[in-house]
Amino acid sequence: xxxxxxxxxxxxxxxxxxxxxxNHSTISGTDYIHWYRQLPSQGPEYVIHGLTSxxxxxxxxxxxxxxxxxxxxxxHRATLRDAAVYYCILRGTGNQFxxxxxxxxxxxx
Amino acid sequence: KAGVTQTPRYLIKTRGQQVTLSCSPISGHRSxxxxxxxxxxxxxxxxxxxxxTQRNKGNxxxxxxxxxxxxxxxxxxxxxxxxxxxxxxxxxxxxxxxxGPLSYNExxxxxxxxxxxx
Numbered sequence: 691x692x693x694x695x696x697x698x699x700x701x702x703x704x705x706x707x708x709x710x711x712x713n714h715s716t717i718s719g720t721d722y723i724h725w726y727r728q729l730p731s732q733g734p735e736y737v738i739h740g741l742t743s744x745x746x747x748x749x750x751x752x753x754x755x756x757x758x759x760x761x762x763x764x765x766h767r768a769t770l771r772d773a774a775v776y777y778c779i780l781r782g783t784g785n786q787f788x789x790x791x792x793x794x795x796x797x798x799x
Numbered sequence: 800k801a802g803v804t805q806t807p808r809y810l811i812k813t814r815g816q817q818v819t820l821s822c823s824p825i826s827g828h829r830s831x832x833x834x835x836x837x838x839x840x841x842x843x844x845x846x847x848x849x850x851x852t853q854r855n856k857g858n859x860x861x862x863x864x865x866x867x868x869x870x871x872x873x874x875x876x877x878x879x880x881x882x883x884x885x886x887x888x889x890x891x892x893x894x895x896x897x898x899g900p901l902s903y904n905e906x907x908x909x910x911x912x913x914x915x916x917x
Contacts, residue, residue, distance in 0.1 A: 722903055733803070733889050733908030734842070777842070784855045785832055785893050785904055789842035 694778045694790035701796045702768045710763040710793050712778030717758050724779040724787070725752065725763050727772075734777060734789075737763065773797045801826065803892050803909035811915045817878040820912045824871050824892030830854075831873040832906065833865060836887040845888075848873055849896040880916045887911040 695713040702708040714723065722741050726734040738745055738752045740761070745752040751764040765772055775792040782788055804823045812818050824831050833845040844857040848867035865875040871892075877884055889911045893904040 726906075726908075731910075733891070733910050735908065736905050739903060739905075782844070782855075784847050784849075784896060785830055785891075785906060786844045786847060786855050786857070787832075787834075787842075787891075787906065788844070789834075791841055 693788065694780060696776075696778055696790050696793045698791065699794045699796065701798060702765075703798050704770060705767050708765040708768045708772075708795065710765075710776050710778075710795065711760065712762070712790070713760045714778065714780055715759045717780060719758075721780050723752070723754060723758075723761050724781065725750070725776060726779060727774040727776045728792070729774045737776070768795075768797045770797050770799060803890055803907050805888075805890050805909040805912050807912060808910065809913045809915075811917060812880050813917050814880055814882060816880050817876060818880060818914060819874055819876050820888055820890075820914070822873045822875075822890030822892075822909060824873070824890075825907055828892040828894050828907070829871050830893040830896050830904070831867055831871065832891045832893070833873070833875050834889040834891065835859075836889060836911070837885075842889070845875065847896075854896060877914075882916050885914060885916045887913050 724739045725737040728734045740752045753762045775794050777792040779787045806821045830849045832847040834842050836842045847855040851867045862878045867873045891906040891908045
């Protein structure tokens with residue numbers, strides 16, 4: 691099984707940048723790195739994904755190490771609405787996602 | 800566009816009973832996956848259906864089963880419920896089945912069904 695490792699929890703002050711790390715040393719050369727987040731009482735929602743190059747979208751940026759064994763999700767300015775559990779995910783066969791334990795992000799006003 | 804809907808949202812059953820959960824994917828989506836979320840094990844993949852066929856199955860006992868209908872709606876069934884089956888059951892839909900290692904399909908998750916087994 692494809693595995694990811696993330697810190698259990700992190701804190702950030704509101705309006706400051708947040709860097710959420712993920713290790714995925716068993717990643718294969720064709721695996722996308724996916725990030726989803728789960729707000730309280732909701733299902734996971736898509737944040738960003740990437741393969742080799744760094745990626746940006748309106749929600750976040752994804753920085754991928756050159757050897758692809760780790761990545762970092764960057765929220766440029768954390769807001770209270772960003773408080774959630776963030777999952778770094780590798781995909782198995784078909785559309786099967788391997789979720790790690792996730793990082794619970796607390797945003798301090 | 801309506802999102803993924805799951806019914807019921809909450810369910811209480813007793814040990815030994817069986818339960819059926821329903822998932823309606825986003826219109827036009829043909830792939831449906833099911834996940835179990837518990838505090839101890841996190842999110843674990845149950846199975847994936849595409850065009851009424853099970854394509855992948857996670858490491859769960861045979862008490863867990865599912866099916867998909869021609870309109871892409873999916874149901875999962877758990878027979879002979881155990882206390883450990885208490886969990887949030889999440890359904891996710893994708894436009895298509897995976898096209899291979901370098902293909903990408905965003906998955907859209909529903910709000911889940913909270914099952915409590917007493």
